[in-house]
Amino acid sequence: xxxxxxxxxxxxxxxxxxxxxxxxxxxxxxxxxxxxxxxxxxxxxxxxxxxxxxxxxxxxxxxxxxxxxxxxxxxxxxxxxxxxxxxxxxxxxxxxxxxxxxxxxxxxxxxxxxxxxxxxxxxxxxxxxxxxxxxxxxxxxxxxxxxxxxxxxxxxxxxxxxxxxxxxxxxxxxxxxxxxxxxxxxxxxxxxxxxxxxxxxxxxxxxxxxxxxxxxxxxxxxxxxxxxxxxxxxxxxxxxxxxxxxxxxxxxxxxxxxxxxxxxxxxxxxxxxxxxxxxxxxxxxxxxxxxxxxxxxxxxxxxxxxxxxxxxxxxxxxxxxxxxxxxxxxxxxxxxxxxxxxxxxxxxxxxxxxxxxxxxxxxxxxxxxxxxxxxxxxxxxxxxxxxxxxxxxxxxxxxxxxxxxxxxxxx
Amino acid sequence: xxxxxxxxxxxxxxxxxxxxxxxxxxxxxxxxxxxxxxxxxxxxxxxxxxxxxxxxxxxxxxxxxxxxxxxxxxxxxxxxxxxxxxxxxxxxxxxxxxxxxxxxxxxxxxxxxxxxxxxxxxxxxxxxxxxxxxxxxxxxxxxxxxxxxxxxxxxxxxxxxxxxxxxxxxxxxxxxxxxxxxxxxxxxxxxxxxxxxxxxxxxxxxxxxxxxxxxxxxxxxxxxxxxxxxxxxxxxxxxxxxxxxxxxxxxxxxxxxxxxxxxxxxxxxxxxxxxxxxxxxxxxxxxxxxxxxxxxxxxxxxxxxxxxxxxxxxxxxxxxxxxxxxxxxxxxxxxxxxxxxxxxxxxxxxxxxxxxxxxxxxxxxxxxxxxxxxxxxxxxxxxxxxxxxxxxxxxxxxxxxxxxxxxxxxx
Numbered sequence: 029x030x031x032x033x034x035x036x037x038x039x040x041x042x043x044x045x046x047x048x049x050x051x052x053x054x055x056x057x058x059x060x061x062x063x064x065x066x067x068x069x070x071x072x073x074x075x076x077x078x079x080x081x082x083x084x085x086x087x088x089x090x091x092x093x094x095x096x097x098x099x100x101x102x103x104x105x106x107x108x109x110x111x112x113x114x115x116x117x118x119x120x121x122x123x124x125x126x127x128x129x130x131x132x133x134x135x136x137x138x139x140x141x142x143x144x145x146x147x148x149x150x151x152x153x154x155x156x157x158x159x160x161x162x163x164x165x166x167x168x169x170x171x172x173x174x175x176x177x178x179x180x181x182x183x184x185x186x187x188x189x190x191x192x193x194x195x196x197x198x199x200x201x202x203x204x205x206x207x208x209x210x211x212x213x214x215x216x217x218x219x220x221x222x223x224x225x226x227x228x229x230x231x232x233x234x235x236x237x238x239x240x241x242x243x244x245x246x247x248x249x250x251x252x253x254x255x256x257x258x259x260x261x262x263x264x265x266x267x268x269x270x271x272x273x274x275x276x277x278x279x280x281x282x283x284x285x286x287x288x289x290x291x292x293x294x295x296x297x298x299x300x301x302x303x304x305x306x307x308x309x310x311x312x313x314x315x316x317x318x319x320x321x322x323x324x325x326x327x328x329x330x331x332x333x334x335x336x337x338x339x340x341x342x343x344x345x346x347x348x349x350x351x352x353x354x355x356x357x358x359x360x361x362x363x364x365x366x367x368x369x370x371x372x373x374x375x376x377x378x379x380x381x382x383x384x385x386x387x388x389x390x391x392x393x394x395x396x397x398x399x400x401x402x403x404x405x406x407x408x409x410x411x412x413x414x415x416x417x418x419x420x421x422x423x424x425x426x427x428x429x430x431x432x433x434x435x436x437x438x439x
Numbered sequence: 440x441x442x443x444x445x446x447x448x449x450x451x452x453x454x455x456x457x458x459x460x461x462x463x464x465x466x467x468x469x470x471x472x473x474x475x476x477x478x479x480x481x482x483x484x485x486x487x488x489x490x491x492x493x494x495x496x497x498x499x500x501x502x503x504x505x506x507x508x509x510x511x512x513x514x515x516x517x518x519x520x521x522x523x524x525x526x527x528x529x530x531x532x533x534x535x536x537x538x539x540x541x542x543x544x545x546x547x548x549x550x551x552x553x554x555x556x557x558x559x560x561x562x563x564x565x566x567x568x569x570x571x572x573x574x575x576x577x578x579x580x581x582x583x584x585x586x587x588x589x590x591x592x593x594x595x596x597x598x599x600x601x602x603x604x605x606x607x608x609x610x611x612x613x614x615x616x617x618x619x620x621x622x623x624x625x626x627x628x629x630x631x632x633x634x635x636x637x638x639x640x641x642x643x644x645x646x647x648x649x650x651x652x653x654x655x656x657x658x659x660x661x662x663x664x665x666x667x668x669x670x671x672x673x674x675x676x677x678x679x680x681x682x683x684x685x686x687x688x689x690x691x692x693x694x695x696x697x698x699x700x701x702x703x704x705x706x707x708x709x710x711x712x713x714x715x716x717x718x719x720x721x722x723x724x725x726x727x728x729x730x731x732x733x734x735x736x737x738x739x740x741x742x743x744x745x746x747x748x749x750x751x752x753x754x755x756x757x758x759x760x761x762x763x764x765x766x767x768x769x770x771x772x773x774x775x776x777x778x779x780x781x782x783x784x785x786x787x788x789x790x791x792x793x794x795x796x797x798x799x800x801x802x803x804x805x806x807x808x809x810x811x812x813x814x815x816x817x818x819x820x821x822x823x824x825x826x827x828x829x830x831x832x833x834x835x836x837x838x839x840x841x842x843x844x845x846x847x848x849x850x
Contacts, residue, residue: 039649039658041475042618044693045463047458050480050670054454064452065487069461069478072647076476083494100632101640102647139629159825183828207453219661229512236513238450247455308727309720313740316719317829319795321743327751328741330723336738336781340751370747418728434664 029203031057031086031213032066033195035106036095037179040069055282056188061204063089063254064174090195095179097162099142106147109176113169115211116148118238123147123154123185127161147438152176155191156410159183166191173198208266210246211279211288213433216246223272233261235269241423242285242430246273276362280436286314292436293324298434299372301327303341303362305344306380306396307355307424314425331362340364352391354379356408359397363408367401369421374403376428382399382417396424400431421433440613442468443477443495446508447488447516451480460505460592466598470609472666473501473613483507488519501606506590508573510553517558520587524580524814528783534558534565538572562654563587566602570594577602584609584708614662617669619677621657622690622699624844628655634683644672645769653696653841657684689848696840697725700726703847704735710783711843713739714752714773716764717791717807725836738781742773752776763812765790765804767819770808778812785846786812787839788819793828808833811842 034054054064065268066087070076077096081285086151096105110117124146128138136241146164155164155177157409162178164187175191185253211213212220224235224246237248248265252258253434262356270277293300302311312328315321327341334353337343343361351357359377367375387393399406409431413423444464450456458480481487487518488507492782494501501664507516521528539549554775559565559576564686566575566588569739575598586602591649623631628650634644635657647658649773659676663669681688690699704711723739726732740751748754754772762768770788778786791807798804805824810817824834 035634038647038744040462041465041478042469043462043467043475044620044649044658046462051451051454051457052454056454058453063483064454067480071476086723099629100648102645131493138634141629142633185827191724236449238455257785308732309739309741310727311722312720315742315831316721316741316793317832319828321719322797325743327743327747328720328725328737328739329751330720330741332727332733332736332738340780369751372793382727419593421724421728428608 029062029090029199029204030057030065030088031062031090032088033064033068033093034080034084034091034093035067035069035079036100037069037092038071038094041071049179049184052181053092053094053188056192057195058205058207059259059358060192061199061206062195063205072102072104074104074108074111075318077105077111079417081108081112085169085172090175091172091197092175092177093178093185097145097164097176097178099139099145099161101141104146104372105176105439106149109167109174110149112363113149113167113181113369114173114244115151115167117147118150120146120148120154126163130161151285155187157183158186158223165196202255202257203251203253204258206250206252206262207254208248208280209282210244210248210266210269210273211281211283211310212244212273212276213242213430213437215273215276220244220246220273227265227268233265235265242433243278246277266305278433284314284318284372284431285408285426287318289429289432289436290315290321292316292433293374294320296436298374299324299326300374300376301366301372302378303366303371304328304330304378305337306382307378307421307428309331309384310425311376311428312423313430326372327364329369337362341369343367354381354391354395354397356397356399357409359399360401363399364406365402373402374432376432377401378424378428380411380413380420380424382420382424384417394420396420396427397425398428398431400435402435405409440473440501440610440615441476441499442501442503443471444475444479445488445495445502445504446478446480447481447483447489447504449482449513452482452715457569460590460595463592463596464503464505464599467603468606469618471603472610472617472669473614476664483515485519485522488522490518492519492523496580496583501586501609502583503586503588505525505588505595508575508587508589510556510572516587517555517560520585520703521560522699524560524578524585526562526578529556529561531557531559531565532707534574535793539575542571548710566598569597573707577605584696600679609755610666610747612662612665615669616668617661617663617666617673619659619673619691620693620735621659621677621684621688622692622694622823622847623655623657623687624653624689624841626655626684626687631655631684633686635680638676638679644676644761646676647762650814652721652748652837653694653844654689657688675801689844689849695725696837696844698729700840700843700847701726701729701732701735703844705731707847709785710735710737711742712737712777713787713789714777715739715741715789716743716748716773717793718789718832720789721725721832722789728817737783738777739775740780748773752780752815765792765802765806765808767808767810767821771812771817771819774810774812775817784813785843787843788812789835790838791822791824791831791835793831793835795828806833807831807838809835809839809842811846813846
């Protein structure tokens with residue numbers, strides 16, 4: 029079954045907001061077997077919304093519209109949907125009371141502009157907003173399903189989660205697309221492609237590849253009349269591919285590298301602390317995004333100056349002077365010190381130059397040392413990353429996780 | 440002048456990749472006065488690309504197509520453009536040599552599939568790729584300008600930067616849209632809107648609003664025959680609005696809260712260290728995303744257990760026992776200790792429950808204390824945030840920055 033997304037908002041078109049809703053919805057829909065075939069972003073204008081809505085209705089059975097449900101004058105999604113489908117906007121007393129009580133709880137009277145949020149196109153079913161005042165709605169139109177959701181992710185996501193069972197019900201015995209990821213480590217994209225070039229892409233089954241810093245994904249995609257059949261196709265090819273690359277596949281799910289590393293830490297009963305410098309807290313931030321990270325993650329020190337490396341991490345002053353803060357020796361020492369200081373099994377130490385300034389001829393922007401210390405000893409690796417400051421930080425973090433992964437896989 | 444964007448790629452539709460290119464291009468185009476009126480994301484299929492391309496040509500003078508220029512079988516943008524505009528693909532010997540030498544430098548022979556990257560539609564002007572093998576191209580078609588760019592951001596961005604002067608030249612004495620942001624703190628979206636409801640949106644001038652955790656943007660947008668005129672309109676309304684809300688407007692640019700706080704720190708010559716717990720390094724990560732953050736940011740300790748709060752931050756054990764790790768007293772102590780330990784002007788202390796587990800009836804998920812310590816003393820504020828783990832972390836970070844901002848604004 030096919031879906032089309034319409035995202036509404038000037039702020040997305042002009043780049044004020046990065047559209048994470050579309051990626052979220054794309055992932056969720058793919059996960060249950062819906063194929064997203066079209067996405068369009070349009071300004072907060074009735075005519076523009078209507079035109080894309082029309083295209084979407086032509087291309088897909090499910091149309092999801094996100095945004096433009098707020099109280100202000102530039103929120104016109106309700107009007108556009110009502111207009112195109114010729115379903116008048118109707119006042120819902122219960123919705124009005126909900127909105128009213130939302131404001132009462134905050135000790136404010138309902139602003140007059142918020143009243144329009146109590147209107148829905150005739151025949152629409154309210155989707156309750158548990159976070160804000162903008163209700164979403166669901167509408168059947170001919171054989172299409174139209175889902176209208178508010179723009180703020182924290183309101184949109186819980187609302188969409190609740191519709192998933194309805195979508196899954198609609199999908200039973202419908203044409204379906206199922207995807208699967210095999211995540212590999214230690215082998216290049218082209219070597220994998222060569223090892224699979226006897227498997228041709230067909231309408232029924234496709235292979236794709238995606239290289240990330242530190243790992244490569246083999247992406248399987250099956251298209252069939254129903255879920256059972258699609259699952260069978262995936263299984264057949266998955267076991268074929270797994271046999272060929274079993275030494276490289278470390279995950280058969282779309283998991284982050286940090287989740288995989290987190291699972292290893294938990295499984296092996298090991299603990300981790302990190303001494304960051306140029307990565308500025310990104311590594312710690314990623315690992316603490318995982319629920320339950322406190323089981324294995326103990327502490328980080330982000331020492332953003334020589335003084336702090338000396339004072340908090342006890343890196344000897346003569347070390348810093350002799351080798352410089354960005355050096356293999358200092359990285360190693362940082363990893364060892366944080367491990368001792370916090371009494372963990374593993375210590376990571378990272379030092380480098382994230383740029384844009386601070387680089388020299390001998391130590392250019394992007395030069396990074398990553399050290400891993402355990403009771404068996406300390407290893408340090410040197411990297412030269414390319415890109416802007418935040419891109420370098422990101423590569424440092426991914427590489428740090430891939431070094432942890434390598435450590436677990438090699439034991 | 441209007442522009443339309445077409446982004447090509449299955450991985451974006453299914454949510455495997457968050458589309459940051461569109462936001463980047465939207466921002467750059469808005470900045471020079473081009474109005475992005477349409478964006479569409481389509482699969483790697485000739486027919487789908489052509490259909491969106493047709494819509495884009497109808498709606499805008501500038502059409503930018505991103506992605507699908509690679510060497511593999513699913514890269515079909517060249518073919519789609521050539522097809523729709525009836526401009527045959529032509530082999531360019533010079534392009535071929537560039538691609539060949541790209542591989543030679545890496546000690547590999549040119550793969551046969553890469554040869555198609557040496558073809559461009561007739562009349563197209565090459566846009567040099569300084570990073571990868573996929574050249575972009577520029578094409579005039581009737582009175583339209585078509586710009587085709589590769590998908591990887593690190594290839595696309597430098598290529599686009601080089602076209603900006605051409606676009607600016609095209610914009611001289613053309614209709615233009617200029618935008619401006621007034622960033623407010625301490626006042627709600629609806630109160631601002633009420634205070635501005637005598638200013639009606641017209642074709643010439645529009646006001647919009649955007650609420651963020653911790654601040655609200657007033658967005659001005661002027662449309663005029665030329666740049667001078669548009670700037671005059673903006674100035675007129677800006678000074679009118681500024682007079683009404685001058686106590687709340689803290690920035691007239693599209694800056695992140697952390698950049699604004701960073702600028703205050705630098706301007707006042709103050710330094711900052713942070714003791715994080717539930718935010719897990721996010722606050723430090725955001726502040727170190729800003730180039731030059733080492734001027735004011737010294738150190739963070741992410742103490743993810745009671746033991747670490749005691750051992751690294753010297754929070755007394757009896758404190759932790761009496762009040763619990765998530766308490767006003769512990770937050771305050773964390774802020775004070777990190778300030779003393781690292782000898783900075785300001786210490787931030789954050790403790791809370793990011794969830795999904797770890798909450799109790801008295802201390803539910805989302806309960807967070809944020810403390811700010813200076814030589815004048817320590818203040819602690821209590822918050823109850825809602826959402827998933829990463830959403831709570833994000834709100835904690837934004838709120839921490841808004842507390843720092845409040846501190847600077849109240850001095």
